[in-house]
Amino acid sequence: MKFHNYDDICRFEQETQPDLADNTYELILKSASKNPGHKALTFYLQPKDYKKNASWTYRQLIAEINAAANMFRDLGIRDTDVVSYILPNTPETVFTFLGGEAAGIVNPINPLLEPEQMAEIMNEAGTKILVTLAPFPKTDIWEKVSSVLNKVHSLKTVITVDLGKYLGFLPRLIVKAGQKKMRMSGSVPVLDFHQTSRKYSREMLSFQRTIRPEDTASMFHTGGTTGKPKIALHTHRNEVANAWALSQYINLKEYKTFFCGLPWFHVNGVMVTGLAPLSGGHGILLGTPAGYRGEGVIRNFWKTVEYYKISFFSAVPTVLQMLLQVPLKGEDISSLDLALCGASPLSVKLFQDFEEATKLKIIEGYGFTEGSCANAANPPDGERKIGSIGLALPFHFMKTVILDERSGGYIRDAETDEIGNIVCRGLNVFPGYKDDAHNKNIWVNDGEHLWYNTGDLGRRDADHFYWITGRKKELIIRGGHNIDPNSIEQPLSRHPAVAGVAAIGMPDKKSGELPVAYVQLKKGMTATENELIDFSRQHITEQAAVPKHIFIIDELPLTAIGKVFKPLLSMKIIKKVYEEELSGIPGLPACTIDVEQDPKLGMKVKITTGMLTEAVRSKINDAVGGYAVKYEILELQPDTLF
CATH class of the missing domain: 3.30.300.30 (ANL, C-terminal domain)
Incomplete structure (x- = not known):
């Protein structure tokens, strides 16, 4: 069915009973049974050699998932045990994610985090097996990971992925020579992914497990980078339902190729360019381990589209901005159907300039980790309202509500075009965070249903399109990367001259927002902007969170109850x-x-x-x-x- 408007979605929900697999393993099995010979996964290592690739059919993908699951199970993973991975985008990342969910629970971790943060997340998750990258040129993943392995007390085994497998003979020998110096960590055994997994059956799962829809499938780290890690629990039903809704909404009938340039430690990469296409029997193209960040990926993007006949890609506004700097030079990109853009607001000018330059249709969307990923998008076959996040996906329910300012309790539904809190419910919405302390005040009870409070402010227009107007949760979104203001404010507040600090996002054409901070100094003390920025670089663990500017002001604006009134500061920086x-x-x-x-x-x-x-x-x-x-x-x- 093609979705043109809200009525189409309502009609689809009335006439359709979702045919959902019980778990992600069954989801892939169904696609494999229908299209065993279709290409499921393709990977190229280097942007300049984008034509040189490795690929797997659906039959071969199932074999790799079986081997990974059997390996994890034999190494001690049971239904509620956790396999963490700290990996770039590689085929083994896909095998680990899907094989890990078949054997137990998967916990993706951002390789760009600092070592201490990685250890904190693994300890919170209870990591039993870690899959990570062996030493490889131009990456520091192994150096960071190996420095904290002795701090993860639940860890039993480390499995390393050797990307040298995808190199030619001589480069592979050079990489191997470097890996001989790999530092081991205490008594934790370190195994090679390829050498170990090939010992296990690829024909079927060698263990008995009934995976129920409500079983936990994955744990995604979300929120800030200070304090106890906030880990969102996804059930198999959450992920399957979100993948199904996305594939229905995009409505691709014939085989298509999805370019995956966003990382598989983030729900967008995993769901929009992972489980969603796999649920429909389509193909995934992993464009280098670093995705869009890979040197030369953007420069060769249009050539890559032409060569692989790419139909769909997901991006953030920063990526679209960079692609605009690479003019088409006769490449045939007629295979492209859609580009989905989300994570941060897209300017009208960028939207119009990109569509004019490429003749490609952009679909703006909206999602969040707690909703598995995508929750709303502009209709691919109907009117697209520039600047809106579109319509709620089928069986993904949204509304705006008015809440009590003090208690957070439900008062009433917001009227059409009235700004309120965006709340969501549906099969895609998670059951909660791993630490129950993080579940406080996240649910809104309207007397009929429990709704997840996204923390975003928005409105619903007369056509049921949603528009984001602000964020109560105050995250700074830099190029699609979420930065918690606390990760800036807490370290800066430890400076001896600082009396108060407030971090906000400054509008930026390329990244959407850049972090800046306003600082109030203690009476009688002095500090310069440069001194405070140097202090930030030394004490803020996440480099992306270091403020672009620090403004020293006489007094931070406060609300009636003594909290910093950040909207006033936002107005100040916008002006x-x-x-x-x-x-x-x-x-x-x-x-x-x-x-x-x-x-x-x-x-x-x-x-x-x-x-x-x-x-x-x-x-x-x-x-x-x-x-x-x-x-x-x-x-x-x-x-x-x-």
């Missing part, structure tokens, strides 16, 4: 960014810039100026149109301007 952008436009009359809370759009910039020529108006759009913050121009006659 500063827009003033700097507009100051360099020749021919622009004197103007004022005001930032206000619009009842429909959230933060909005109002540019009040004199009468403009079309050329100057175009330059304004070029200067500020790339930001996700909406703006309007109010032109006044000179005698009424000020």
Whole structure:
């Protein structure tokens, strides 16, 4: 069925009974039984050699999953035991994720985290087996991981993936020579993934296990990087339902190739370009271990699309911005059907520029780790409202509600176009966090159902499209990467001259947002912005969270109950960014810039100026149109301007 509007989704939900597999292993088995010879997975190691690849049919993929699951089981993994992996995007990452869920529970961990954070997550998850990367050029994963293995007390076995397998003969020998110096860690045995897995049956699972839909399938780390790790539990039903809804919504009938450039430690990579295409019998192309971050991946992207006949890719606005810098030079990209963009707001200008340059349809979407991944998207076959996150996916329910400011309790549903808290429920929504302390106040009871409070503010228009207008949870989203303000505020607050600190996101054309901080100094003490930034670099463990700027102000704005009022600081930084952008436009009359809370759009910039020529108006759009913050121009006659 093709989805054009909200009525189509309602009709589909009334007429359809979801035919869901009980677990992710069964999900892949079904696809394999229908299309055993179809190519399921393709991988290329180096961007410049994108034509040189390794591939697996569905029959071969099942064999690799069986071998991985049997290996994990033999090494002691039982139904509730955890296999963690700290890996880039490799075929073995896919085998580990799916084989780990068949044998026990999987816990993906971001390889870009600092070693101490990795150890904290593994301890919180109760990691029994860790799959990670053996030493390999231009990666520091093994160096980081090996330094903290002795701090993970539940760890019994380490399994390393050797990417040298995908190199030619001479480069492989060089990598092998480097691996001989690999440091082992205490008494924890370190095994080779390929050498060990080949010992196990590929024909079938060699153990008996009934995997129920409500069983935990995975544990995804989410939230900030300070304090006790927040781990979201996904059931098999959560992941299967989300994959099924995505494949139904995209409505691809014939075999297609999905490019996976987002990491498999994040739900977007795993679900949108992993389980969703696999549930429909389609193919996944893993574009280098580093995905979009790989040197040369963006530069060769259009050639790669042409060579592999790619139909779909998922990205964040930063990726689209980079792809715009690589003009098409005659490549045939007619195979492309859709690009899904999410994680952070997409500016109208970027949307229009990208579609004009590529003639490719962009679908803006919305999701969150606690909802398995995708929860809403603009309809692929209907009207797409630029700037909205679209319609709730089939059987993925959303609404906006008004909550009590103090207790967080439900008061009523929000009216059409009234800003409220976005809440969600459905088969995709997780049962909760591993640590029950993190489950406090995350559910909203409307008297009929329990809804997950996303922490996002938004509105629903008359056509049931949703629009994000703000975030109560205050995350800073840098290029699709979530940064908890606490990971900036807590270290900075330890500076002896700092009395108070508030971290927020500064609008950025490339990354969506960059972290900045406002600091109030203790009375009688001094510090410069450079001193505080140097202090941040030394004490903030996540490099992406180091503030781009630190502004020293006399007094942080506070609410009536003494909390920092961050919206005022957000208005301040937005105004500063827009003033700097507009100051360099020749021919622009004197103007004022005001930032206000619009009842429909959230933060909005109002540019009040004199009468403009079309050329100057175009330059304004070029200067500020790339930001996700909406703006309007109010032109006044000179005698009424000020």
